[in-house]
Amino acid sequence: MQGFIDSLLATTTTGLSRELAYLGGMIGFGALVVFGFILPMAGITSWLERRVWAKIQSRVGPNRVGPGGFLQWLADGLKNLLKEDVIPEAADPTLFRLAPYIVVAGFVAAFVAIPFAGSLIIADLNIGILYISAVTSLVVVGILMAGWSSNNRWSMLGGIRSASQIISYEIPAGLSVFPVVLLSGTLSMQGIIENQGWAPVDWHMFHSPFTLAAFLMSYIALLAEGNRTPFDLPEAESELVAGFATEYSGMRSLLFFLAEWGNLYVIGAIMATLFMGGWQVPAFTDNVVLLTVAQFGMFFAKTYFWVFVAMWIRATLPRVRVDQLMSLCWKYMVPIAMVNMFGTALVMVVIPEGSRLMSYALCGLMLFGLVRFGRRVNYHLKRSRRYDTVGAIMPV
Amino acid sequence: MSVEIELAGEGGGLATEEMVLNMGPQHPSTHGVLRFIVTADGEVMRRAVPDIGYLHRSIEKIAEKVGWHGFMPYTDRVDYVAAMTANQGWAMCAERLGGIEVPKRGEYCRVIAAELGRACSHLLGFGAMGMDIGAITPFTHALREREMINDLLEELCGARLTFNYLRIGGVAWDLPPGYEEKVLRFLDRFELAVDEMGELLSDNRIWVERLAGVAPVPPAMAMAYGLAGPNLRASGVNYDCRKAHPYSVYNDFEFDVPVGTGEKGELGDCYDRYICRLREIRQSSRIVRQAIEKIPDGPVIAKVPRNFKPRAGDCHVVLESARGEMDWYCASDGTEYPYRVHIKTGSFTAMSIMEALSPGLMIADLVAVIASFDIVAPEVDR
Numbered sequence: 001m002q003g004f005i006d007s008l009l010a011t012t013t014t015g016l017s018r019e020l021a022y023l024g025g026m027i028g029f030g031a032l033v034v035f036g037f038i039l040p041m042a043g044i045t046s047w048l049e050r051r052v053w054a055k056i057q058s059r060v061g062p063n064r065v066g067p068g069g070f071l072q073w074l075a076d077g078l079k080n081l082l083k084e085d086v087i088p089e090a091a092d093p094t095l096f097r098l099a100p101y102i103v104v105a106g107f108v109a110a111f112v113a114i115p116f117a118g119s120l121i122i123a124d125l126n127i128g129i130l131y132i133s134a135v136t137s138l139v140v141v142g143i144l145m146a147g148w149s150s151n152n153r154w155s156m157l158g159g160i161r162s163a164s165q166i167i168s169y170e171i172p173a174g175l176s177v178f179p180v181v182l183l184s185g186t187l188s189m190q191g192i193i194e195n196q197g198w199a200p201v202d203w204h205m206f207h208s209p210f211t212l213a214a215f216l217m218s219y220i221a222l223l224a225e226g227n228r229t230p231f232d233l234p235e236a237e238s239e240l241v242a243g244f245a246t247e248y249s250g251m252r253s254l255l256f257f258l259a260e261w262g263n264l265y266v267i268g269a270i271m272a273t274l275f276m277g278g279w280q281v282p283a284f285t286d287n288v289v290l291l292t293v294a295q296f297g298m299f300f301a302k303t304y305f306w307v308f309v310a311m312w313i314r315a316t317l318p319r320v321r322v323d324q325l326m327s328l329c330w331k332y333m334v335p336i337a338m339v340n341m342f343g344t345a346l347v348m349v350v351i352p353e354g355s356r357l358m359s360y361a362l363c364g365l366m367l368f369g370l371v372r373f374g375r376r377v378n379y380h381l382k383r384s385r386r387y388d389t390v391g392a393i394m395p396v
Numbered sequence: 397m398s399v400e401i402e403l404a405g406e407g408g409g410l411a412t413e414e415m416v417l418n419m420g421p422q423h424p425s426t427h428g429v430l431r432f433i434v435t436a437d438g439e440v441m442r443r444a445v446p447d448i449g450y451l452h453r454s455i456e457k458i459a460e461k462v463g464w465h466g467f468m469p470y471t472d473r474v475d476y477v478a479a480m481t482a483n484q485g486w487a488m489c490a491e492r493l494g495g496i497e498v499p500k501r502g503e504y505c506r507v508i509a510a511e512l513g514r515a516c517s518h519l520l521g522f523g524a525m526g527m528d529i530g531a532i533t534p535f536t537h538a539l540r541e542r543e544m545i546n547d548l549l550e551e552l553c554g555a556r557l558t559f560n561y562l563r564i565g566g567v568a569w570d571l572p573p574g575y576e577e578k579v580l581r582f583l584d585r586f587e588l589a590v591d592e593m594g595e596l597l598s599d600n601r602i603w604v605e606r607l608a609g610v611a612p613v614p615p616a617m618a619m620a621y622g623l624a625g626p627n628l629r630a631s632g633v634n635y636d637c638r639k640a641h642p643y644s645v646y647n648d649f650e651f652d653v654p655v656g657t658g659e660k661g662e663l664g665d666c667y668d669r670y671i672c673r674l675r676e677i678r679q680s681s682r683i684v685r686q687a688i689e690k691i692p693d694g695p696v697i698a699k700v701p702r703n704f705k706p707r708a709g710d711c712h713v714v715l716e717s718a719r720g721e722m723d724w725y726c727a728s729d730g731t732e733y734p735y736r737v738h739i740k741t742g743s744f745t746a747m748s749i750m751e752a753l754s755p756g757l758m759i760a761d762l763v764a765v766i767a768s769f770d771i772v773a774p775e776v777d778r
Contacts (some may be wrong), residue, residue: 058540318606320602322760383592
């Protein structure tokens, strides 16, 4: 981004000071990203999630607004904007009003360091991944604030659950990043991606068994951090009514959900960046624009794959209990993540160049697992189709 | 499962404060308007005291005012999730007092309706339980099948919720033409679908962890609290009114009574209650199949005078509803209005055990326990 503004300044002869141009460029590009990408993306994710669930649950899902219900998110947003914004009398009004903004700010700020393509990133910070895990933790402040200021015991329980959960799962999530940082020798998101190749064997994921384990740990921990099923305890609707968002109505309530759906993209982007080669595509052309588009598509596809998996998990799994959540984190994930970190370091010392054979073997193992899984899914699909052909549904 | 925590003040641990939570009457997982006053230390409950009465509609008193025939539609509302069995209880009371013999075909129609209704109720219980534990998919799958049963029952009686098919002396109408084949065709599909629904949850690791060993009810305790139906059988007590003292034509059918064995955790835990209920759906479909096969020809309703006046006296009728043993007590003074009616239901006794089970459970467990007892609010209060 900085380079782009520099080149722009060099070509034009305006007397703008460099700092002012940076500021203007950042604000302009930031606004473009927030309003042109993040908000629609979060909205579309909400539509996609409902459609994916509907497919899994043998129903139709939203299909009224626009083709296939695609514009449902706009209708929902508009409706919620027009709703009354109720603030309970007993609530702390300042904190109550402020909380949704902090949650949204937390997840939007993460996009500063998230790459979209080789040349598309708002700021390629040299502490990229550290910055992302730091600002996404801001969400917990907002949630805790919402839970506390609502002056409702269910909200408070939700807020406290969320705080303990996010803080606990920061540790395995952070520890799972270390193997990648060790491998690439940088915290910068672009640096991490450039250290990998476009082919799966060159991905960090398949560097050694430890990184493969770190990859799985990382996804589980990020799901927990994003309050997604099976770790969606803070807003467990059957237990805590609506958790920390119980007292919220209208647009404020929607902002929490916006952050949740937006967070899904962040989770996917982190997974794609750290372990799956990010935007790396084979160098098929010299055309920069075409290459950037291809890179963007690749990154987007990888990200949305993980978003889709999160939706799939949410439609499939029940919810764990608080004590099970904590024991999973502290008894299993933290030790395993620790072993992964030291194991990766050990592998790097023993085989400094990395072993292609090991990468290919791990790739094969993953492929084998996917094929097995696909066959099983296919088998179950066939079986469930069996009863669709057995008895016809009677007309009424 | 109980969680050990350090008490405030004792042992120099962190001083904690108890918090009173008001769970309900409007709470997503209390299945209607139930209320629990939960005293909790953080996430761990000290006790949960049920507070009932929010859905009390004086159904027993209404019976004294509307007469024998007139009360029949009200019985649907005793348990609107499985209305047919409540219909049957009232019909049996009146028939016993009035000395009415129900035609064989009428009894078979009753069994078909009641067992479809039981499957319907258990499906809803299964789906709602999944929903309460956080699995959203089984609910829609269960409701999909339930809709088809509703279609079938709608053909019988025109209603999709408060089924009202039974009358004193038999059933209102004969089965519609071609009904038997429709039911059999549905059952062919339904049995496969129920198996698949079970596969969605029964062996799911998180599901088992959430339910196995949670709030186990030993057999003695289950009997002491008067638990009924699947809740009692999950504790290992093999007692089913359809077997123990067969009413209607249940003697003609072969079916098993699923009993809890503590297969994943302890005997009588939430998982046992869940799996017993799921297995009962299969047994219900077995009974319906046999009933369709054996159904005789003939009238479906006996001659009952419009101005029905049974003998003076009282009677006690026991039948197996979807939520367990349903006791109907009815006293008549020989007029066209019953003198007193009393109903004892399975959900009511299940509510009474809550307070004893709750100490040491997590708040999330309470939701699982309510769902596993399959408590239906209108049945608690009537």
